[in-house]
Amino acid sequence: MSAFNPEYFNIGHLDTLSYRHTFVHDLNPVIKLIVTLVFILLVVSFPKYEIQGIVPFFMFPLFMIIAGEIPAGVIFKKLLVVSPFVLFIGIFNPMLDKEIIYRVFGVPVSGGWISYGSLIIRFILTVSSALLLIATTSFPGICLALEKLRVPKIFIVQLLFLYRYTFVLAEEVMKIIKARNMRSFGKKGKDIKSFISITGVLLVRSIERSERIYQAICSRGFDGQIRLLKDFRLRGTDILFALVTISIFIIFRKYAIADMLGGLLI
Amino acid sequence: MHMADALLSPAVGATLWTGTLGAIAYCTRKLRNNIDEKIIPLMGILGAFIFAAQMINFTIPGTGSSGHIGGGMLLAILLGPYAGFITIASVLIIQSLFFADGGILALGCNIWNLGIYPCFIAYPLIFKLLVKEDLSKSRITLASVMSVVTALQLGAFSVVVETLLSGRSELPFGAFTAMMLPIHLAIGLVEGFITAGVVNYVRSARPEIIKSTFDSKPLAPAVSIRKVVLTLGIAALITGGSLSWFASTHPDGLEWSVEKVHGSPELSSSETGITAMFEKIQTMTALLPDYGFRQEEGAEGTAGAKSWPAVNSGTSISGVIGSLMVLGTVLLIGLFIRSGNRSRAKG
Numbered sequence: 001m002s003a004f005n006p007e008y009f010n011i012g013h014l015d016t017l018s019y020r021h022t023f024v025h026d027l028n029p030v031i032k033l034i035v036t037l038v039f040i041l042l043v044v045s046f047p048k049y050e051i052q053g054i055v056p057f058f059m060f061p062l063f064m065i066i067a068g069e070i071p072a073g074v075i076f077k078k079l080l081v082v083s084p085f086v087l088f089i090g091i092f093n094p095m096l097d098k099e100i101i102y103r104v105f106g107v108p109v110s111g112g113w114i115s116y117g118s119l120i121i122r123f124i125l126t127v128s129s130a131l132l133l134i135a136t137t138s139f140p141g142i143c144l145a146l147e148k149l150r151v152p153k154i155f156i157v158q159l160l161f162l163y164r165y166t167f168v169l170a171e172e173v174m175k176i177i178k179a180r181n182m183r184s185f186g187k188k189g190k191d192i193k194s195f196i197s198i199t200g201v202l203l204v205r206s207i208e209r210s211e212r213i214y215q216a217i218c219s220r221g222f223d224g225q226i227r228l229l230k231d232f233r234l235r236g237t238d239i240l241f242a243l244v245t246i247s248i249f250i251i252f253r254k255y256a257i258a259d260m261l262g263g264l265l266i
Numbered sequence: 267m268h269m270a271d272a273l274l275s276p277a278v279g280a281t282l283w284t285g286t287l288g289a290i291a292y293c294t295r296k297l298r299n300n301i302d303e304k305i306i307p308l309m310g311i312l313g314a315f316i317f318a319a320q321m322i323n324f325t326i327p328g329t330g331s332s333g334h335i336g337g338g339m340l341l342a343i344l345l346g347p348y349a350g351f352i353t354i355a356s357v358l359i360i361q362s363l364f365f366a367d368g369g370i371l372a373l374g375c376n377i378w379n380l381g382i383y384p385c386f387i388a389y390p391l392i393f394k395l396l397v398k399e400d401l402s403k404s405r406i407t408l409a410s411v412m413s414v415v416t417a418l419q420l421g422a423f424s425v426v427v428e429t430l431l432s433g434r435s436e437l438p439f440g441a442f443t444a445m446m447l448p449i450h451l452a453i454g455l456v457e458g459f460i461t462a463g464v465v466n467y468v469r470s471a472r473p474e475i476i477k478s479t480f481d482s483k484p485l486a487p488a489v490s491i492r493k494v495v496l497t498l499g500i501a502a503l504i505t506g507g508s509l510s511w512f513a514s515t516h517p518d519g520l521e522w523s524v525e526k527v528h529g530s531p532e533l534s535s536s537e538t539g540i541t542a543m544f545e546k547i548q549t550m551t552a553l554l555p556d557y558g559f560r561q562e563e564g565a566e567g568t569a570g571a572k573s574w575p576a577v578n579s580g581t582s583i584s585g586v587i588g589s590l591m592v593l594g595t596v597l598l599i600g601l602f603i604r605s606g607n608r609s610r611a612k613g
Contacts (some may be wrong), residue, residue, distance in 0.1 A: 014364055015364075036370065037370065037371075040271060040369065040370055040371050041276050041371065044271055044272070044274055044275065044276055044279065044371060045275070045276045048433065048434055078366045079366065081365075081366070082268075082365065082366045082367055085268065085270060086270045086272050086273065089273060089429065089435050089437065090272075090273075090435060092435065092436050092437045093435060093436040096436040096437070096438070097436045112436060115434070119272050119273070119434060119435070120272070122271065122272035123271070126270075126271035126272060126369040126370070126371065127270075127271065127272075127366045127369050128366075129370075130362060130363055130366060130369050130370045131363075131364075131366050133363065134363040134364055139360075139363075142363070151290075152290070152291065152294035152295075154294050154297055154298055154306065155290060155294050155356070158306050158309045158310045158353070158356060159310075159356045159359065159360075160310070161306065161307055161309070161311065161313075161314075162309070162310040162311075162313035162314050162356050162357070163314075163360065164310070164314075165310055165313075165314035166313075166314040166317050166318075166360070168314070169314045169315060169317070169318035170317065170321065173319075173322060174321070176322065177321070177322060180322075190324050190325045191325055192324055192325075192327065192456070192459065192460060192463075193463075194324075195322060195324035195460065196460055196463030196464055196467065197463075197467065198322060199319045199322065199335075199460075199463075199464050199467075200463070200468065202315065202319065202322075203312075203315055203319075203344075203464060203468060204468060204471045204472055206311050206312065206314070206315040207308065207312075207468075207472065207475060209311060210307045210311035210312075211304075211308075213311070214303075214304050214308075217307070218303075
């Protein structure tokens with residue numbers, strides 16, 4: 001249970017974005033999933049006080065946004081909505097860790113602020129890369145990748161059902177909310193008692209719907225599998241993309257490339 | 267209460283992922299062997315229902331602000347532990363991808379925190395025991411509130427432990443716990459009453475749904491629990507131990523939290539002394555201090571070569587302890603399931 005925010009539920013937009021065709025969209029979903037995972041692991045593996053080394057990793061989300069033609073505003077809004085938890089937990093770092101470890105132009109900077117900054121950068125990088133993965137891959141694509149990675153079938157089929165029906169039920173719920181708002185003023189109708197009866201009705205209706213769906217899919221020959229028309233084959237480009245990006249990540253994790261480049265210039 | 271990638275170290279994240287994947291594999295196997303195919307669309311729809319229900323906001327009593335439900339315990343009650351766990355995991359996967367709740371690495375922790383506790387601790391130990399055979403309204407209310415509160419407290423406490431072991435936040439154990447647990451007690455009470463209300467509604471409208479899940483025959487032991495626990499434990503130990511090598515360039519996580527927890531650095535003073543010394547040697551020998559992975563730094567000189575196994579054991583301690591925690595929890599779950607099987611076989 002957390003604060004209610006309509007922006008949080010806006011999943012249709014990311015879904016629409018994912019059906020475009022760009023270089024990033026057309027990459028094999030398995031490859032994109034693996035690259036994203038490696039990226040996240042390397043980002044969080046940096047030591048607590050690291051900032052300089054992590055900053056170059058912004059290159060990956062940047063590349064995805066640009067090459068995938070994803071509007072940055074969408075990603076940014078989603079980041080803002082979920083940021084409070086990390087911002088709140090992290091704010092204790094500067095309060096508790098006051099040892100001065102840097103001086104920037106004579107201004108002392110405590111270790112706490114450095115680690116807080118590092119935490120925020122990690123948050124932006126990891127969350128945006130997850131959002132960009134879905135914005136460029138489509139959910140069925142991710143499920144296919146999971147299947148290739150040997151995730152059990154039952155799990156995937158049920159995940160696909162869940163995803164499809166999220167949109168159906170969301171539409172139904174929006175009608176319910178509209179009806180409730182039209183019949184109530186201000187806080188009225190938003191108490192827990194009416195919430196329970198609304199949710200209860202919705203739940204029973206959903207269960208009945210699942211029974212109808214089951215009969216319908218059985219009569220159409222459902223055998224426990226969902227087949228996708230789109231076939232993702234592993235192309236040379238995919239392998240090349242994986243090799244290049246992962247080796248760049250590792251090099252940037254291992255060596256302070258940014259520092260070296262800066263040093264060369266100076 | 268979603269854990270976030272930014273607060274995690276790779277070792278903690280990977281350890282919890284191992285535990286979670288094992289639990290998913292275990293549950294799917296249980297389902298596959300005993301399946302009534304009808305449950306697959308039902309799981310999907312109920313997962314979607316959780317999202318739909320989250321879109322309906324309500325006023326939180328006493329505060330005036332709006333909130334929405336979590337719904338984990340509701341799924342466990344409606345679907346039973348195995349199908350419930352898989353559905354909770356799916357809901358969290360979609361939340362992490364579309365809503366940016368947590369992140370992909372933290373997904374393992376989140377499924378663990380929000381799925382394992384309601385399905386394998388609160389449901390069999392609290393809900394089932396309190397309700398027994400008697401599906402009356404008051405029993406269901408009591409059992410729902412108690413189990414939601416317990417599951418949320420365990421989940422919130424796990425967030426604290428995972429954050430501490432990762433060592434990215436400076437929050438001391440005591441203060442963090444004192445912050446998380448009361449908040450989640452309040453949240454748990456509200457959510458508990460809502461869960462009770464919804465379950466009671468379903469009970470009066472379609473009693474057979476609740477009854478059929480509740481009376482479901484003990485699933486035949488398709489896989490030996492001991493084997494699962496053993497494999498999971500070994501896998502968790504290996505991932506935790508090996509990944510913590512490049513968890514951090516400072517062996518900070520555990521030492522730091524031990525110091526905070528006990529309030530006495532003396533406890534680990536000998537260790538910090540040695541590690542500090544090795545760290546010095548390492549900084550002297552390493553070409554790029556603080557940037558490489560430990561293993562490779564160690565290969566650079568004789569002093570480094572001597573130091574790196576010691577440093578490794580230092581950093582790996584947190585990984586191993588994390589693995590042991592997972593192992594312990596999995597072991598307990600295994601025992602609970604087994605005792606559940608037995609008592610049901612008797613009754």
